[in-house]
Amino acid sequence: MLKLLVKAPAKINLSLDVLYKRTDGYHELEMVMTTVDLADRLELELLNDDRIVIHSQTRFVPDDDRNLAYKAAKLLKDRFNIKSGASITIEKNIPVAAGLAGGSSDAAAVLRGMNKLWDLRLTLDELAELGAEIGSDVSFCVYGGTALAKGRGEIITPLPPPPNCWVVLAKPAIGVSTAEVYEHLNLNEVIHPNTKAMVDAIYQGDYRGICANLSNVLESVTFKYFPKVKHLKDDMKRFGADAVLMSGSGPTVFALVQHDSRMQRLYNGLRGYCHQVYAVRLLGKRNEFS
Numbered sequence: 622m623l624k625l626l627v628k629a630p631a632k633i634n635l636s637l638d639v640l641y642k643r644t645d646g647y648h649e650l651e652m653v654m655t656t657v658d659l660a661d662r663l664e665l666e667l668l669n670d671d672r673i674v675i676h677s678q679t680r681f682v683p684d685d686d687r688n689l690a691y692k693a694a695k696l697l698k699d700r701f702n703i704k705s706g707a708s709i710t711i712e713k714n715i716p717v718a719a720g721l722a723g724g725s726s727d728a729a730a731v732l733r734g735m736n737k738l739w740d741l742r743l744t745l746d747e748l749a750e751l752g753a754e755i756g757s758d759v760s761f762c763v764y765g766g767t768a769l770a771k772g773r774g775e776i777i778t779p780l781p782p783p784p785n786c787w788v789v790l791a792k793p794a795i796g797v798s799t800a801e802v803y804e805h806l807n808l809n810e811v812i813h814p815n816t817k818a819m820v821d822a823i824y825q826g827d828y829r830g831i832c833a834n835l836s837n838v839l840e841s842v843t844f845k846y847f848p849k850v851k852h853l854k855d856d857m858k859r860f861g862a863d864a865v866l867m868s869g870s871g872p873t874v875f876a877l878v879q880h881d882s883r884m885q886r887l888y889n890g891l892r893g894y895c896h897q898v899y900a901v902r903l904l905g906k907r908n909e910f911s
């Protein structure tokens with residue numbers, strides 16, 4: 622096999638709790654994450670020479686060794702002493718620096734795909750462990766689906782798929798730095814989510830329970846520095862969402878909606894006033910092994 626197409630779906634955080642700041646500078650987390658049907662598409666191809674080449678149509682992501690997809694290929698190549706190279710073409714559909722883990726998902730897709738092309742026969746668990754060396758969210762993205770993530774994000778326990786619904790994503794034209802959001806979090810002021818209630822609701826297929834327990838401690842930080850994001854969340858509630866939350870460090874805000882007509886109303890209400898708006902389904906299930 623010389624060429625492979627892989628999908629790299631975006632994630633949302635249904636719940637995000639920060640327990641404490643660790644001595645290594647990272648924050649100890651408890652998150653419930655799930656993948657949605659908004660995905661980058663990557664074309665991977667073996668090269669006879671020793672290079673890793675990134676092609677991307679967008680100027681928002683680097684096309685050199687700073688690209689997380691490059692880092693993933695390089696990690697495999699160095700660790701397993703691989704002589705051939707890789708050409709990676711990224712069709713970028715996930716908004717960049719949005720709290721949707723687009724870069725992490727691209728890296729995870731390269732790990733899964735190059736594992737096949739280079740015939741490395743690594744398991745998903747082994748790929749997820751390698752992924753943690755690239756970024757905290759990469760391990761989750763290797764598996765996809767729905768999971769509880771602990772540690773700095775890399776300790777993954779799979780969960781069943783939540784009941785299906787629409788996810789309306791709205792990304793304002795604001796750049797948010799994940800590192801800065803964590804840095805400005807005041808742990809004395811945090812109202813912690815009830816992670817167990819969210820996990821129970823998912824196990825029970827309880828859509829209302831999931832809606833009632835959507836919670837993200839990073840919202841307070843991003844809302845303080847970018848009040849527009851809070852206004853967007855309030856508007857999405859007014860437009861008829863069942864529940865609304867900021868994803869990750871933001872600035873994307875997502876709404877869960879079950880009825881098609883409500884989704885349409887929300888989507889139409891947001892278009893024209895928010896920079897990027899998407900209506901997609903939850904994916905829920907794990908990535909296929911490719």
Ligand SMILES: C[C@@](CO)(OP(=O)(O)O)[C@H](O)COP(=O)(O)OP(=O)(O)OC[C@H]1O[C@@H](n2ccc(N)nc2=O)[C@H](O)[C@@H]1O
Pocket residue numbers: 634637646647648649650652719720721722725755756757758759772773774799800801803868869870871
């Ligand atoms: C907030 C979250 C929630 O899913 O997502 P995004 O908003 O990035 O999508 C993640 O924790 C982001 O994960 P990721 O973007 O992979 O983070 P990394 O590259 O590993 O780290 C970026 C920076 O965030 C901070 N960081 C990250 C993870 C963590 N558990 N504690 C931290 O303090 C550190 O300052 C680190 O230098």
Ligand SMILES: Nc1ncnc2c1ncn2[C@@H]1O[C@H](COP(=O)(O)OP(=O)(O)O)[C@@H](O)[C@H]1O
Pocket residue numbers: 681682683687688689690711716717718719720721722723724725727728799869871
């Ligand atoms: N393949 C990639 N796709 C997106 N961003 C990338 C990629 N490689 C590196 N980056 C860099 O990573 C940063 C965070 O990107 P992204 O994963 O989209 O956001 P987030 O961490 O908020 O979910 C951006 O500043 C971007 O320049």
